[in-house]
Amino acid sequence: MTTVPIEKTNGPALAAIVAASFGVFVLGLCTFLAELSAGIQNALNWWPPAGPLVGKTGIAVIAWLVAWAALHPAWGRRELSFRVWWRVALALIVIGFLLTFPPIFQLPRPGG
Amino acid sequence: MKLTMEGWWTVLHGFVLGLVFLLAFAGALMNLGTLRHEWTPPEFARVLRRLKIRVWAMAVSAWLMVITGTYVSYPWYRASSPASPKSKLLAVHDLAALHTFAMEWKEHVAWAAPILATALGFIVTYYSAELAARNELRRAAMVLLVLSFVASVIGGVLGFLIYKAVPIL
Numbered sequence: 001m002t003t004v005p006i007e008k009t010n011g012p013a014l015a016a017i018v019a020a021s022f023g024v025f026v027l028g029l030c031t032f033l034a035e036l037s038a039g040i041q042n043a044l045n046w047w048p049p050a051g052p053l054v055g056k057t058g059i060a061v062i063a064w065l066v067a068w069a070a071l072h073p074a075w076g077r078r079e080l081s082f083r084v085w086w087r088v089a090l091a092l093i094v095i096g097f098l099l100t101f102p103p104i105f106q107l108p109r110p111g112g
Numbered sequence: 113m114k115l116t117m118e119g120w121w122t123v124l125h126g127f128v129l130g131l132v133f134l135l136a137f138a139g140a141l142m143n144l145g146t147l148r149h150e151w152t153p154p155e156f157a158r159v160l161r162r163l164k165i166r167v168w169a170m171a172v173s174a175w176l177m178v179i180t181g182t183y184v185s186y187p188w189y190r191a192s193s194p195a196s197p198k199s200k201l202l203a204v205h206d207l208a209a210l211h212t213f214a215m216e217w218k219e220h221v222a223w224a225a226p227i228l229a230t231a232l233g234f235i236v237t238y239y240s241a242e243l244a245a246r247n248e249l250r251r252a253a254m255v256l257l258v259l260s261f262v263a264s265v266i267g268g269v270l271g272f273l274i275y276k277a278v279p280i281l
Binding site for chain 2: 002003004005006007008010012013016017019020023024027028031047049050051053054056057060061064082086090093096097100101102103105106
């Protein structure tokens with residue numbers, strides 16, 4: 001039998017999970033917002049050959065990394081309520097996934 | 113049959129990297145689901161090592177899939193020329209949904225896969241053996257693993273349907 005003592009706090013795990021779920025949420029939010037106006041579409045068009053997709057995914061990746069860089073040191077040594085933060089993370093992921101679903105994010109389109 | 117440059121990139125993006133991701137997912141799911149501290153230390157260490165390799169293989173292949181998809185294949189797909197896959201799909205009423213639904217879902221949701229897989233890779237590496245004793249965290253890691261897989265599979269299946277309608281050879 002392998003003895004496994006629990007020595008680390010759950011803060012770093014929750015920081016990684018919540019930051020990733022925030023990234024997924026921002027991905028969905030950018031996908032939805034891009035449909036609201038041509039101005040937002042243009043602002044997200046960071047690389048014309050691939051269109052606004054680069055801006056949407058770029059912002060999501062930046063949001064994820066910034067959130068992780070902020071949460072990891074803040075929660076690194078703390079033992080947090082796993083149940084609460086896990087639910088927050090799942091909610092962000094579900095909303096993010098839903099906002100990337102075409103029948104939802106295309107709602108603002110004319111005839112959408 | 114000789115493949116064009118676009119065809120080779122499609123093979124790498126959808127088939128090679130997709131297969132690596134799929135195999136790594138299956139192995140990681142088995143390792144995470146069966147990680148037990150009742151095992152002997154050598155057996156435990158072997159499974160843990162394989163788990164780390166597999167979750168990072170998932171993360172790396174998922175990143176390479178979305179990067180090649182967005183920065184290499186997608187510009188060809190959406191080119192304004194009538195010969196581009198997007199133009200061909202939109203030109204046929206029955207195929208238009210493969211762009212307006214399939215491609216538009218795939219191109220966005222697939223980016224969730226590498227983000228979730230990287231968080232999973234960090235958790236497995238950071239907690240390592242402690243995962244066997246932390247049921248709550250191990251279950252959460254399994255959910256992240258499955259969600260990353262779901263995002264990637266949506267991209268893969270829809271990409272296959274698009275490829276079948278407008279093959280890139």
